[in-house]
Amino acid sequence: MTAVPVELLHAMLASMWRIRAFEERSIELFQAGELPGFLHAQIGQEAVCVGTCSALNDDDYLTSTHRGHGDIIAKGGRLDRMFAELYAKETGYCRGKGGSMHIFDFSLGILGANGIVGAGLPIATGAALASQLRGSQQVAVSFFGDGATNEGAFHEALNMASVWKLPAVFVCQNNEYAESTPRRIQQNIQDIAARAVGYDIPGVVVDGMDVLAVYEVVSEAVARARRGDGPTLVEAKTYRYLGHYVGDPGLYRTKEEVEEAMTRDPLTSFERKLTTAGILSEEHCRTIEAGVRLEVEAAVEFGRTSPEPHESIAFEDVYA
Ligand SMILES: Cc1ncc(C[n+]2csc(CCOP(=O)(O)OP(=O)(O)O)c2C)c(N)n1
Ligand SMILES: [Mg+2]
Numbered sequence: 390m391t392a393v394p395v396e397l398l399h400a401m402l403a404s405m406w407r408i409r410a411f412e413e414r415s416i417e418l419f420q421a422g423e424l425p426g427f428l429h430a431q432i433g434q435e436a437v438c439v440g441t442c443s444a445l446n447d448d449d450y451l452t453s454t455h456r457g458h459g460d461i462i463a464k465g466g467r468l469d470r471m472f473a474e475l476y477a478k479e480t481g482y483c484r485g486k487g488g489s490m491h492i493f494d495f496s497l498g499i500l501g502a503n504g505i506v507g508a509g510l511p512i513a514t515g516a517a518l519a520s521q522l523r524g525s526q527q528v529a530v531s532f533f534g535d536g537a538t539n540e541g542a543f544h545e546a547l548n549m550a551s552v553w554k555l556p557a558v559f560v561c562q563n564n565e566y567a568e569s570t571p572r573r574i575q576q577n578i579q580d581i582a583a584r585a586v587g588y589d590i591p592g593v594v595v596d597g598m599d600v601l602a603v604y605e606v607v608s609e610a611v612a613r614a615r616r617g618d619g620p621t622l623v624e625a626k627t628y629r630y631l632g633h634y635v636g637d638p639g640l641y642r643t644k645e646e647v648e649e650a651m652t653r654d655p656l657t658s659f660e661r662k663l664t665t666a667g668i669l670s671e672e673h674c675r676t677i678e679a680g681v682r683l684e685v686e687a688a689v690e691f692g693r694t695s696p697e698p699h700e701s702i703a704f705e706d707v708y709a
Contacts, residue, residue, distance in 0.1 A: 536567025
């Protein structure tokens, strides 16, 4: 921890709280009937989003998933435009036409959340190829779930990135479930990182509840990618506290299992580390949390009060 600048540690904590607060607030609004569509919350997985994105430059690329709010926030996504998108308003990232699963911000290298499981991996591979051809030193990171690693797109992307030594980092958010299917009945392997062997690239397991551990592992993978030594598969072992989607009754797992995971909460444990090391006081942590909650509230208000998109834009941005 001593090697990480204090300002970055503060920023990491704030970013993790920003994600938690964004998700908590969006769930409340969804349940109150204010937000249309679907929500897949990332609560519990904040350390993977923030540890990874803290190792990236602003112009590095990122692809995300259906469970992507935290990924986008960690890469610098604007909360006001995100809430506006959830409200399906004109000021949203997709002018209200994409919703939760299609948020992107090219100015931040965010090439898109994606409702198609596994679809972000080949996009990141393509971005990494473009970076290699331009010699621009940009790295492309792809987030995806454990279930996505059973998709052909995962294997094709890793193979191509490996053969061409592309500057890509593949970060699996292994939360042990694909919808209601536990990993033990969808995969025979202990560690998803083992799949890297098939492509002769490094495969690293990391504690996805520990933001500093994720930061360290991804920083190394990013450095390797920038040196021209090719991709890495990172498996971050994490857990989603809530259902697959907001409203999921969650009958496929026990209350005890969820409670056990919550004892390893990534925010609580990071705060404990920071306060024990004398880097932040408990009071300072609460100030950070309170500040972030105000920021989220302002973003909600922006979304709520923004205008509806005009019907004339319905056929814009459509391929025919
Ligand atoms: C190609 C494709 N197949 C199936 C689905 C339906 N689906 C949506 S999320 C999901 C589970 C994905 O699990 P995982 O990759 O572990 O991500 P998590 O939801 O756990 O974050 C499935 C099967 C889909 N959206 N796209
Ligand atoms: Mg999963």
